[in-house]
Amino acid sequence: MNSLTLGKYIPLDSIIHKMDPRSKIIGMLIIIVSIFFPSGWIGYGIIGLSVFVVVLLSKLNIKIIFNSMKPMMMMLLFLLFINTLVIKDGDLLLDVFGFTIYSEAIFQTLYITIRLFLMIMTTTTLTATTKPLDLTLGIEDLLKPFKRFGVPSHEIAMLISIALRFIPDLIEETQRIMKAQASRGVDLKEGTFKEKIMAILSLIVPLFVSALQRAEDLANAMEARGYSPGKPRTRYKVLKMKGSDYTLIVCSLILMVSMIVLSRMYA
Amino acid sequence: MPILFENVSHIYSEGTPFRYSALSNVNLDITEGKITAIVGETGSGKSTLVQHLNALLLPTSGKVTVLDRTIISGEKPKDLKGLRRNVGLVFQFPEYQLFEETILKDVEFGPKNFGFEDSEKKAKEALKMVGIEESLFEKSPLELSGGQKRRVAIAGILAMNPKVIVLDEPTAGLDPSGSKSMMNLFYDLNKKYNKTIIIVTHDMEQVFAYCDEVVVMSQGQIKLKTDVKSFFKDSSLCKSFGILAPHLIRLKDSLIEKGFKIDEEVDSIESLVKIVSRQVKK
Amino acid sequence: MNVIEVNNLSFSYGDNINAIDNVSFKIKEGSYTTIIGHNGSGKSTIAKLLIGLLEPLKGNIMVEGVPLTLENLSIIRGKIGIVFQNPDNQFIGSTVRDDIAFGLENYMVPQKDMDAIIERFSDKVNMRAFLNSEPSRLSGGQKQRVAIAGILAMSPDIIIFDEATSMLDPKGKEDIKNVIMQLHKESKMTIISITHDVEEVVESDNVIVLNQGKIVMEGKPSKVMVNKKLLSIGLDIPFSYKVVEELRKQKVKISDEVTMEGLVNQLANLI
Incomplete structure (x- = not known):
């Protein structure tokens, strides 16, 4: 049961918990997109810091988020193994009886690890601070504009x-x-x-x-x-955006724009 | 061979916010060869207790002795299979554990897992015991009615020929005649085959009619262990545990209140009526 | 007035055996009817037919004068509520509050009215203190009470209990039986309860006994429940009547009795 921290709602009283699920979903999506830009160590540092601030605001125990990473460890070790076999760029770090490890293999794995970690950190924060029902209400509302294209x-x-x-x-x-x-x-x-x-x-x-x-x-x-x-219904829970919600969306947009700029500079 | 709980505690999810102490410092001695009822409110620890009997749960602290095996907290138990073969545990709504294509195969599943050579013979005997006709053996268990499914599931445990049979609310959801024949089956298993039977139940009529001993649990502790006769001497003991006494005992107490003199032990409608009819105008 | 009229109803699950075989009965407004029968006698099938979850093979059902047809389904379901057997499988919302709201949403109750309704009916079943609780934190009896509140919130005239107490512990059973009695006596609702509980049957106004899809007996519990035929179709007779029979063997003159209270009073007069 303890391995199920991933995706579990943790009831706490925080500003993040009280936010509108829609803004949290949008914020999460924007941050995940930002993570995909190759913005280098500085970029990841900035994203990491921002997400860390959100986690602090949500009063979640950072341990919970590290715990939710645990199931990924085996996968990452396997990835490291494959990378050392395949990637032969950069400096030669180790050469034991013809088995070679190059710096780029380590870097690539680290990059992926950091990206994965940031993504899991973001999604865990979303699911840990949002009641499952609120999450679905948020999804329903966000999908509403697509209803005319036949999305139920x-x-x-x-x-x-x-x-x-x-x-x-x-x-x-x-x-x-x-x-x-x-x-x-x-x-x-x-x-x-x-x-x-x-x-x-x-x-x-x-x-x-x-x-x-x-x-x-x-x-x-x-x-x-x-x-x-398909029958029309009324809805008991009505979602309402507040100041903090708009702040979150604007902040995450700023984050994304800076990542785009950073990735251009890198290129 | 004894069934013994010594200072047994069980805590779920230790070290998390969901920590829950289900058993605390339980000391209990269950008599071999008897039918013992375990009663108590929902959440009093009955199910947790019985799951220690075949080491599905291990004590957080303390010692459990079952037959010739001792399970001590913190030690990895050896030869779990040997224990589980000898202590058959039937869960609530056991019909939900059927999965094989045919009834016979499903009942054979247990004996096969325990390496029985004569699993088919054992399965057929068990099915006969629970009253499933031979013409049904090759049918799918899913085709049966609810009551029949439960019989097949119980046969799946009996086929392992366990020395101790533990049943968690075996008659829940059955109709009156289904419950009655089920209880008669356990009674026979005890009397004819000398099996030790442990039944978790809420039904005091069943405890009164079929069981020898009763264990009362509350908030993870054993509040009382006594023989059924003294437990149901009058309804006051039951009342002190928030348990509704069997009809017969309640009737006896109400009649005493109305001025009848009933000093003798009452264990059936006939025995009560004999006493009462001597004291009324005819 | 009859709120339900069932005429020559038959139903089959498609195996050539009629689960319900030419059944007719009437239910009076404000009455409390129990339906008994062994497992597989067709009790629950009748409940599902009454709220249109199954379609009859033959015969018809009238609810408050409205024939139950596909077109009228929504109207009928506004008149009849049902509490099922399994407390877990009918809890739809993620909290008590949301679960009671579920039916209101379906019937287009305006959002601003919902809180008042939810509070009123959770109060009625003594679950107001648990409005924000999740189902995993509730006992079976509490979940069934929420189910009842959810149905009462839709203000039906008739409520069916389909073995609603059979999966509960004694305390849960007692709680639900008390709620049923309260609905019957105070709210004057029409109640149909499908049950195995002989002690509940003797409290009702009317009992229908089913065997193999047919009605074999019907009437006042004090008349029906003393019939020895019940034993031959896998049912039980009330404890008090078993005592009455035994007393008669001992030549005690005593009239038919199905409740413990009545039995004790009769005997007290004979001492």
Whole structure:
């Protein structure tokens, strides 16, 4: 459960928590685009600092964000390994029995690491400070202009919010089924290949059966309470932009422009 | 062979904001060869307690002894499979663990995992015990009714021929006749096959009619362990734990309040009526 | 006045066996009706037919004089609310507040009116203190109370409980039964409760007994629940009546009784 810090809402009382989800989504998108400009160490330093300030304002424990990086570590190590094999530019740093490591390989990996880290830091801040339902409301509102092109913004938002609502239930269900099958001698760690396949099946099949049952129950409950996709509805939660929201958007725009300028200078 | 909890505590998510102490300093001795009921409000730690019996959960502190194995907190338990083979745990709504193409294959799954050579024979015996007809063996478990599915799931545990059978609310959601035959099955397993049975339940009528001993839990602690007869001597003990006593005991207490003299032990409608009918005008 | 009239209703899940077989009954305004039957007897199918989640094979259903058809579905669902069995699978919102709002949104209630409605009905089921709670923090009984509030907020005339207490612990069961009684006595709502709980049945005005898709008995619980036929179709008779039968074996003269209170009073008069 502890590895699930990624994407989890953490209820705190901060200026960032109180912001309109729309401005947070827009801000996040702008920052992510900024990260993609090759703006060099100075650029990444500036972005890092800005995101760090946002994290401070949100009162989140910085540890949480580092924790959410942990699942990426293996991937990054693998990337480093591939890069050292493939990239043979820059200074020769190490040569052991013909196995060579060049400085550029290290730099490239570091670049990717920093980009990934900044992106995860930004998205984690968004999801940790925004209630899942607010997030979907924000997405719904932002997608509204695309409705005339046939984008079902409301249905997408409903889909996401229901998925989010049932994730904890499904996690609990998975743990329950795992325990039930462990009581029947299932051992996911040991056993032959065939036994492992059976072990996984014994988990997945019941999970599907139960998820389908849930889906049917839920569809009935929604329909019985007058829901019908495509039918107009009113909305309980109304989003409202405040001064802090506009500040965030303007700041992130300034950030992006400076990254464009910096990347030009580099080139 | 004993089932023994010594100073057992269990804390979920230790070291996080979600820290939750589910069991605190539990000492309990469950008698072999009996039917023991574990009762208490939702969240009192019943499910956490029984999951220690086959080491699905390990104690945060303390010691659990089950049959010939001892699990001590902080030590990695050895030979978990041996323990799980001998302690069959049936979860709530076990019908949700069925997954095989046929009923027979599903019941064989457990014995096969434990390396039984005669898993098919064991599975057939277990299915017979729970009252599933042979004509259904090759059908998909998903085609069965809710009550039948639950029987198949329970057969899946019985087929492992465990010495101890632990059941978490086995009759939840069943209709009255389904519940009754289910409880009769556990009663038979205890009386005919000498299995130790541990049932987590909310239903005091079942505790009264089928169980030998009762363990009352509240807020992660054992509040009482006693035999069923003395637990239901009158409704006052139940009341002190916020438990509604069985009908018969409540009736007996109301009649005493109205002036009837009932000093003898009452364990059935017949025994109560015999006493009452001597004291009324006919 | 009859708020529901069901005439010659049949339904099949497509396997040639009629899950509901030529069933007719009427429900009076403001009455409390229980429907009992063993698992698979067709109880829940009837509930789903009544709110139009399933379409009848034959027969018709009238709700307050309006025939239940595809065109009228929205009107009918404004008149009938339903609480299902599983507390988790009908909690749609991410908080209690949002969940009660869900139905209001569907019925185009203006946003500015919602808070007052949500507060009023959460109060009615004693859940006002939990308005901002997430479902994972609530007990089964509390979730069912939220479901009831969500339905009451849509101000229906009829409310169906489809085994709404069967997955709850004793405290949750008691809570929901109290809410049902309160709705029946104070709000004069028409209540249909599908249940296994014999003690709940004896509290109701009227009971319908189903077996294999057919109505086998119907009437006042004090008359129906003393019929030994119930045992042969997998149902139970009330504890008090079991005692009455035993007393009669001992030659005690006692009249039919389905509640514990009545039984104790009768015996107290005989001492």
